[in-house]
Amino acid sequence: MTLRLYDTSARQIRDFSPLEPGCVSIYLCGATVQAPPHIGHVRSGLNFDIMRRWFAYRGYDVTFIRNVTDIDDKIIAKSAEQGRPWWAIGYENERAFDAAYQALGCLPPTNEPRATGHIPEMVEMMQVLIDRGHAYAADGNVYFDVRSFGDYLALSNQELDNLLQPAGEGETGKRDPRDFAMWKAAKPGEPCWETPFGPGRPGWHLECSAMAHKYLGRVFDIHGGGVDLVFPHHENEIAQSRAFGDDFARYWAHNAWVTMSGEKMSKSLGNSVLVSEMVKQWRPLVLRYYLGTPHYRSTIEYSAESLREAESALGRIEGFLQRGIELAGQVAPAAQVPAAFAAAMDDDFAVPQALAVVHTTVRQGNAALADGDTTAVATAVAEVRAMLGVLGMDPLAAEWSGGASGAGARLESVVDSLVGLVLEQRQAARARKDYATADAIRDELKRAGLAVEDTPAGPRWELAGE
Numbered sequence: 001m002t003l004r005l006y007d008t009s010a011r012q013i014r015d016f017s018p019l020e021p022g023c024v025s026i027y028l029c030g031a032t033v034q035a036p037p038h039i040g041h042v043r044s045g046l047n048f049d050i051m052r053r054w055f056a057y058r059g060y061d062v063t064f065i066r067n068v069t070d071i072d073d074k075i076i077a078k079s080a081e082q083g084r085p086w087w088a089i090g091y092e093n094e095r096a097f098d099a100a101y102q103a104l105g106c107l108p109p110t111n112e113p114r115a116t117g118h119i120p121e122m123v124e125m126m127q128v129l130i131d132r133g134h135a136y137a138a139d140g141n142v143y144f145d146v147r148s149f150g151d152y153l154a155l156s157n158q159e160l161d162n163l164l165q166p167a168g169e170g171e172t173g174k175r176d177p178r179d180f181a182m183w184k185a186a187k188p189g190e191p192c193w194e195t196p197f198g199p200g201r202p203g204w205h206l207e208c209s210a211m212a213h214k215y216l217g218r219v220f221d222i223h224g225g226g227v228d229l230v231f232p233h234h235e236n237e238i239a240q241s242r243a244f245g246d247d248f249a250r251y252w253a254h255n256a257w258v259t260m261s262g263e264k265m266s267k268s269l270g271n272s273v274l275v276s277e278m279v280k281q282w283r284p285l286v287l288r289y290y291l292g293t294p295h296y297r298s299t300i301e302y303s304a305e306s307l308r309e310a311e312s313a314l315g316r317i318e319g320f321l322q323r324g325i326e327l328a329g330q331v332a333p334a335a336q337v338p339a340a341f342a343a344a345m346d347d348d349f350a351v352p353q354a355l356a357v358v359h360t361t362v363r364q365g366n367a368a369l370a371d372g373d374t375t376a377v378a379t380a381v382a383e384v385r386a387m388l389g390v391l392g393m394d395p396l397a398a399e400w401s402g403g404a405s406g407a408g409a410r411l412e413s414v415v416d417s418l419v420g421l422v423l424e425q426r427q428a429a430r431a432r433k434d435y436a437t438a439d440a441i442r443d444e445l446k447r448a449g450l451a452v453e454d455t456p457a458g459p460r461w462e463l464a465g466e
Contacts, residue, residue, distance in 0.1 A: 138173025
């Protein structure tokens with residue numbers, strides 16, 4: 001089956017045909033590092049990590065670029081509020097984003113360029129656009145003339161005459177209030193760079209056009225980001241890049257929001273859930289499962305109950321894998337995923353349908369366990385591991401097999417040791433045929449929320465209900 005994906009610019013699912021056979025080039029709009037990430041921020045990185053992994057599974061050589069916006073109005077405002085250098089705030093939060101991506105199992109990008117490292121490329125692009133009549137300098141600012149680009153707003157399907165885009169602070173000298181800033185004139189006390197147009201700093205949109213051109217060339221396969229970036233950010237990128245002479249992105253992919261009470265999760269609404277705090281409450285693999293299993297174009301409504309459901313679903317998978325390995329021994333992932341799983345992933349990365357195949361295989365594996373069919377159990381374990389591995393969710397893979405991390409790992413280790421001592425007492429009671437005591441120990445553990453199962457390899461425990 002041909003891999004297909006929803007292209008925002010075409011407003012339909014299209015067959016994917018790479019620019020270069022056997023290769024895929026992806027540019028993803030990354031973090032603006034004015035604050036640490038909440039789970040809404042990292043959803044985009046996680047969704048595109050799953051896409052990237054699937055392309056790799058299908059045999060493509062993937063080049064994946066994810067930028068960092070390390071200079072921005074918000075970062076400068078935070079600097080003034082906190083009395084700290086803008087670069088210190090940016091770097092601190094950039095590291096927080098890196099830690100969040102790593103905690104949730106996202107592969108590192110091929111390159112992760114920063115805006116401030118590409119000022120010369122931005123200056124070059126602005127000069128070309130000015131020379132071609134698509135941009136103009138005024139009062140130390142450089143603006144893009146939106147009326148000079150005939151396809152402006154084609155991505156978001158808006159009408160220019162209906163567009164309201166008031167000037168931002170300090171954006172003086174505009175010919176049309178809808179023109180957008182590519183370069184912002186320096187204000188007293190703000191960071192700035194010297195350019196032929198005067199001292200200043202880049203506008204938000206220019207950086208991505210310049211960095212995509214540098215790292216992926218005149219044209220590349222897929223441009224991604226959150227759905228909230230369609231306008232103005234991606235619309236303005238298209239205008240700059242194509243007026244510059246680049247064909248730019250051939251496909252546009254956008255992930256939906258994580259919401260709370262129907263509103264987009266954001267710091268300004270005060271409803272954000274920081275990743276650094278969430279990983280103290282939930283295993284990182286549970287968070288990856290929770291954020292990664294809905295379709296990337298579907299909105300996720302955050303709630304603790306939804307996370308508990310994700311934990312329970314993942315627990316059922318992990319329970320089968322553990323029991324399967326106890327019967328069949330260590331089983332490596334299968335070389336190929338089942339055809340139904342592949343068909344789902346090829347159809348616009350339909351992870352919910354792909355996970356349905358995983359859970360069907362788990363049910364079949366549990367039936368095989370009940371029948372004592374070692375061969376069928378081993379096959380099911382291998383297939384489940386292969387499917388989860390493609391999604392970056394195989395609990396037996398090295399990055400997850402250590403279980404929880406930090407304080408959670410220490411707590412898990414302590415609980416495991418204490419329960420182990422109790423189970424030894426239960427085994428001793430059974431050995432001396434004191435079944436009443438053995439049953440009482442099991443019942444006490446159950447009341448404490450732990451389920452005990454006797455297996456050929458000895459007793460094992462898990463949280464009740466998983």
